[in-house]
Amino acid sequence: MCNEKNAYTLILASASPRRKEFLEHLNIPFEIKTMSIKEETDCTLPDEIVLDLAKKKGIAVFNELQRLKDQKEKNSNFADSFFPLIVAADTLVFLGKEQLGRPRDALDAKEMLKKLSGKQHFVYTGVYIVCFDIEKNMQRERSFYCKTEVDFAHITEDFLEEYIKSGESMDKAGAYGIQGSALSFISGIKGSYSNVVGFPLYEFVVQLKDFLGCRDDNEGEWRKKFKRTK
């Protein structure tokens, strides 16, 4: 349907190096564009909170890119062939009803890990996809969330000190990353692993294929809808 000119440019609306790394596995060139938003929501349920925050991040980038595109078209009197498809995500850790985001500082990180020590918690990621549909000539969006159960063993005081000092807690929801030395106190998980890292890759591919109206068993079909070069 789409030739290279008439294809989407994949935009990741996140500065997370881990989300970037995961999206790279899909072998589609993408760009990173983020907008600073207030990470606030009126929602109260875990799934609603991450979905709302992901949407806020995604919409901010979409609107900005549309504004720039409109401006360009106005100045040149030609239709711009840039069609961004934006992907935004928000990941939070929930211990019962308590929400744990990124720690403010080392002390905050320590408090979070003390709370999580020896307990089971859930990691939620909300994902939001938005584009101006090239074929249907309208704005379209899609949201989904993913939930993974994570079991922590008891974290000893000494290890906690070491872990905080290592700096691995910073910039991660719940003050830990499953990729690093936290593995020595993570006794098990149930569900998507990539979701715990911050981006449910398998679920994203399934949703994206469906969003683009492509058959699940044809890799070529959905990939062709994206620009192959940056």
Add this chain to the structure above:
Amino acid sequence: MCNEKNAYTLILASASPRRKEFLEHLNIPFEIKTMSIKEETDCTLPDEIVLDLAKKKGIAVFNELQRLKDQKEKNSNFADSFFPLIVAADTLVFLGKEQLGRPRDALDAKEMLKKLSGKQHFVYTGVYIVCFDIEKNMQRERSFYCKTEVDFAHITEDFLEEYIKSGESMDKAGAYGIQGSALSFISGIKGSYSNVVGFPLYEFVVQLKDFLGCRDDNEGEWRKKFKRTK
């Protein structure tokens, strides 16, 4: 109990870069020493197979290091202060009763992934710990295994081709690595994540502390039993 002179040297009896990376998370210096063994066993059950192969790998390295130590002591007439504590592991993928090891070549990798596509399988890692106990003056060993459930979505033919071409299948049991682009077809796991990578880190720490007779809540105690410098 042990001063720096009278402490263990941690030896990883595996050439796997992923096991090395995981062990590095423990912040104890270690050396890598491997011996070539025939990876054959008379065992038939998954847990028994990985335990037997891990032991074979570990014992080969232990015996070789003891031989070198004896030789050194014989020549110098002094007791050598090198006390190796060896850790060996073996990881296999089981699809029902069928055992999937490392693929021989790209064709073999493709066959394995086709078998695993759309199905649930189990990853087993057997871990073997052996040392000449400094305090008890005797050879001591410990074995345990870890089992994780992994769910694969359907892998499309196109993606399979790409994945094989990427080379990620090679040198990995079951022809996939959970760290890479396989995440786009791994729909979920249940149990230890590090076990799927090839070394159950949390379980190892628990077992090692107990093996060394150390309390679970004191990080300092078990770490002191190892040499802090290489």
